[in-house]
Amino acid sequence: MRPGLRNFAAIFLLGIAAFLASQNGFFRGIDNTFREWRFSQHHVNVSGEIVMVDIDARSLHQIGVWPWPRWVYAGVLDELVRLNAYEIAFDVDFSSRSQPENDAEFAKALERAGGFTYLAALQQIGFGTNGELTLLTNLPLEEFRAHSELALVNVEPEQDGLVWEFAKYGMIEERIVPSLPTLFSPKPETSNNNFYYVDYSIELGSIDRIPLIDLLNGQIDAQRIEGKKVIIGASALELGDLLEVPRYGRIPGPLVQVLAAETRIQNRELSDGGSVFGWLIFGIFAAIVALFRRPPIIRMAFAFIGVSIIVEAVAFLGQAHLLILSETFWVHFGIVLTYVLKVLEAMDIQRLLVRKVSGENSRMQAILDRVIADNFDGVIIIDSALIVLAASTPARQMLDLRSSFVGSTSSVLPEKLFQEVTTALGLAKQNREKNVVPETLILRHGSGDEPELVIEYSVTVSRVAKFDENDAKKQLTDYVACLTFRDITHRYNHEKRMNYLANHDPLTGAFTRSRLEEELLAFIGDSAANRQPLTMILLDLDRFKNINETLGHAAGDLLLREVAKRMNEFGLYSVARLGADRFAAAKPGLMSYEDIDEFSEELISVMTKPYELEGHRALIGVSIGMTDTNNSGFTPKALISQADMALSEAKNIPGNSYSLFLSELNDRIQDRQRVEMALLDAVANKQLYIHYQPQVDMETGYCLGAEALVRWQHPELGTVRPDRFISVAEDSGMIIEIGRWVLEQACADAMKWPKPGKLAVNVSAVQFEYGDVVSAIKHALEVSKLPADRLDIEITESVFVTKQDKFIQTLNEIVDMGVGVALDDFGTGYSSLSYLSRLPVDKVKIDQSFVKNLPEDEQSMAIVQSVLSLSTAMNKRVVAEGIETKDQAWVLRLAGCGIGQGYLFGRPQSNEKFCKMLAIDEPQEILQKAAS
Incomplete structure (x- = not known):
């Protein structure tokens, strides 16, 4: 065999060896690193067709509960439909049930969306009911699928843990289901391969991401949504939906879906070209090298380096423009082996073997x-x-x-x-x-x-x-x-930066919650012998949101940094930021009640001093919650949790305030938790019932109707007072379901009355904020057949603290139905007189706090007369609550009050007893005597 051909064969065999090593996975990690580098060197912007609605940390914090009630997703879907989104997909698991009313509300939102919504279907390997590994499928609830389409959201990482490929379709229940990127990028399929490589040269930062809370609050430009395809998914770190991808590292799962869809939209699906370019270049390389038996080693090294550069240049152009992924490291390895072969050939190994040992060592040392x-x-x-x-x-x-x-x-x-x-x-x-x-x-x-x-x-x-x-x-x-x-x-x-971010808030430099717990544990000590007492302090900023909205987020960030600085300068230990505007710290040792008062006043004084923010002067308020190791023990979680309970109490006190955790507070919170858990099944188990308190015409003495009052009889808790469970129902959102039931039951009872009378039903501010009051009223009237003019809806002034225009529009819709509206607890709220001129209210209810001191209290009498005069001038009827004595009835009747309600005329009673009272059809003797 001729030397040139022999050299070519030898070099080609080296290439085959390197290639086989590559095929067996020896160079997979290095080849993937090269591919990532090529992605980072080529920049492709997104098409702009897809928008991500982001379930970020700020949205989690402002909504305040997780998992979210599904009325939140219903609101998001309605808002996207209103803004004319082209297609909508939820990268959210809806396979488990939540509260029935929330599930029903989301199902209605899907129906209103008209079938333009995709819900996530997920397949994964897990243990089945028989204990064996099987393919598990998570599908949305059946009532959700009735008005939506399925979208497969499976993501399968490679052996290196990175997501390189994406499936176009999958099989669910013997039918083909497209993946979410396929649905968002429909086009004729030109390949039989069901998988394609995602193009990570697409710029992640150019994706339009909208915080979900901003969408719910209507704070975004409609043009960002109109005509766009929208993916709703989570990026908040605490939700854990993160995937490892080439170039970008750990990113949220929904963003991976967006990148996969953008790859198809821009026709940039990459395919595995394997080693086609490599073999072409290596073959040419082997042929050229075989022609030169002994070139100078240095010149040969530069030539070989040049070939490696050409290999990488071709691979880069192929990946960036021809959309072909190449394996190139085996070529470099083969070139290195060839170089070593040529070096050995140049040094004439045959002659070296016969030389003396000293000369052999010398040359081998040179190589080494x-x-x-x-x-x-x-x-x-x-x-x-x-x-x-x-x-x-x-x-x-x-x-x-x-x-x-x-x-x-x-x-x-x-x-x-x-x-x-x-x-x-x-x-x-x-x-x-x-x-x-x-x-x-x-x-x-x-x-x-x-x-x-x-x-x-x-x-x-x-x-x-x-x-x-x-x-x-x-x-x-x-x-x-x-x-x-x-x-x-x-x-x-x-790593140092990552470690810092894991333990510190990046904005203020304060500790995170986890680092705070570690610091507290280190200070307290891990045994009873060396435990150190301390006082735990939680601080919440009041009016911080106003500063963010008026001065901007940059000013808000500056204020937060200044708050952390002041807390550190005050001498507090382990200052930490627990939330958007919530901080925590500790003070070594214990304090007496007098010391706590003095300490709290000093801290409030320091924290509420005016802040200079980029030329603006800002004022904030603070609420402080405290506990100590004597009250809460030596566990960091318990100290923080119980200080937070005290903070909640402090926030209920107007102005700058502080509160100390005591065992009574824990008992009260535990009682609320027991009530909340028991309340979950109160409607289903028929533990709730309604009593009716008569309302009487103060002029004639005849009964005009009654106010419906909900009551609760629990098998273990006994009779639960309304003031004990109504606030819990409002805080938890269960008041929406309870209020709907009260409306339907009260309207049904009123239809059984022996003569037509007015029915008054209270509606909570929470029902206006998060429920559909208009639909609930319509449904109750339709089911019961009660005429609309026999129903009065009683509201309190708290309904109008925020979103006044929205709630006034809702009230106008109620009035247009023929239903009356009464303003309850008048005079105890925020700005009663200003509301009267704007609200579609036909009745005003004087709060019993003004009635109970009549007729002796001149101040109360003056307030009552003023309300009566103002209401008469505005053509509104007045109802007086809490009438318990004849003198109260007499003076209110003389003052011109039209309707009375209280124990004097009748206590809250069952519907059967109230029907008997109406059947008598006689005026109240009490009013007749009072009139005489």
Whole structure:
């Protein structure tokens, strides 16, 4: 065989060996790293067709509960439909049931959307009911699927844990279901392959992301939604929906769906080209090299490096423009093997084998020195006499050593490295091996907080043979140490930054909750013998939202940083930020009640001093909750939790306030929790019932109707007072279901009355805020057949604290139905007189707090007369509540009050008893006597 052909065959065999190694996965990690680098060097903007509605940390905090009630998703869907979104997809699991009314509300929203909604279907491997691994499928509830389409959201990472490929379709219940990216990018399929590679050169930062809470609050430009395809999904870290992807690292799952859809929209699906380019270039390379038997080694090295550069350039162009992924490292490895082959050939191995041992060692040492010198890492070889035998170029550069230090003593190394090498060689001579595992060393500090050079090093001691200087045939045992190290400054600074962010709030520098718990535990101590007492403090800012809205978020961020600074300067221990405007800290030791009062007043004074924010002067209020180890024990979670309970109490006190946790507060909160749990099944178990309190015409004495009052009889808690469970129902949202039931039951009862009378039903502000009051009223009237003019809806002024225009519109819809509206507890709210002129109210109810002191209290009498005069002028009837004595009835009748209600005319009673009262059809004797 001719030498040229023989050389070509040898080189080609080296290429085959490298290629087989690649096919067996030896170079997969390196090839994937190359692909990620190519993605990062090519930048493609998104098409703008897709928008992500982001379930971010701020949305979680402002809504305040997780999992969210499904009326939240219904609101999001209605808002997107109103803004003319083209298609809507939820990357949210709706496979489990929640509260029935919330599920029904979301189902209605899907029906209103008209079938343009996709819901997530997820398939994953898990343990079935028989305990064996099987394919599990999570599908949305059946009532949700009735008005939507399924979208497969499966994401399958590769062996390296990264998401490279995406499926176009999947099989669910023997039918083909498209994936979410396929639904958002419909087009004819030109390939039989069901998987495609995602193009991560698409810029993640150019995706339009809208916080969900801003969408709900109507704070976004409609043009961002109109005609767009919308994915609703979570990015909040605490929800854990994060995936590892090439180039970007850990990103939220919905963003992976967006990138996959954008890949198809822009026709950038990548395919695996394998090694086509590599074989083409390697074949040409092998043919050229085979023609030159012994070129100069240096020139050959540059030629081989040039070929490697060409390989990578072709692979980059193929990935960026031809959308082909290539495996190239095997080519570089084959080139290196070829280079070694040509070097060995140039040195004429056959002649080297017959030379004397001394000459052979010398040449092999030259090769070793070259390999070490060209090594990417820092490598220094040191003999047992602590003399430097060889060193790589990066080693000299990183340690700032002269090129001539080879041959000198290793004491020129940094002290720590010199000690490690000396110790390792000394132990080896004693037959006690010690290889230093990788450790980190900061060699040079920069001018700032970050070091200029950090290396990771290891020391390996090897036993080698050498010939005796006096007897060339006699071999002796010797030791050499190999010190290897690499520059990890960037990684060290990155890990240091990640560690800082894991323990500190990036905005204020204060501790996170988890770090606060660690600090508290370290201070308190882990045993009863060394426990240290402390006082836990939680602080919440009042009016912070107003500053954000009026001065902007930059000013709000500046204020938060100043708050953390003031808390630290006040001398508090372990200042932490727990939420948007909530901070925590500790004070070592315990305080008496007098000390707590003084301390709290001083802290409030410091925290409420005016803040200078970029030329603006801002004022805030604070609420403070406190506890100590005497009250809450020595567990950090209990201290924080019970201080938070005290903070909730403080926030109920007007103005700057503070509250200390006591056992009574815990009992009260536990009672609320017991009531809330029991209330969940109160309607279903028919524990709720309605009593009716008569309302009487003050002029004639005849009964005009009654107010419906809900009552609760629990089998274990007994009769639960309304003031004990109504507030719980409002806070939890259960008042919506209870209020709907009361409306339907009361209207049905009123139809059984022996004569027509007015029915008054209370409607909570929560029902107006989160429920559909108009639909509930319509449904109750339709089911019961009660005429609309017999129903009065009683509201309180708290309904109008926020979103006045929205609620006034709702009231107008109620009035248009023929239903009356009464303003309850008049005079106890926020701005009663201003409301009367704007609201579609036909009745005003004077609160019993003004009636109970009549007729002796002149102030109460003056207020009642003013309300009566104002209401008469506005053509509104007046109802007086809480009438218990004849004198109260008499003076109210003389003052012109039209309707009375109270124990004087009748206590709240069952519908049967009230029907008997109506059937009598006689005026109240009490009013007749009062009139006489």
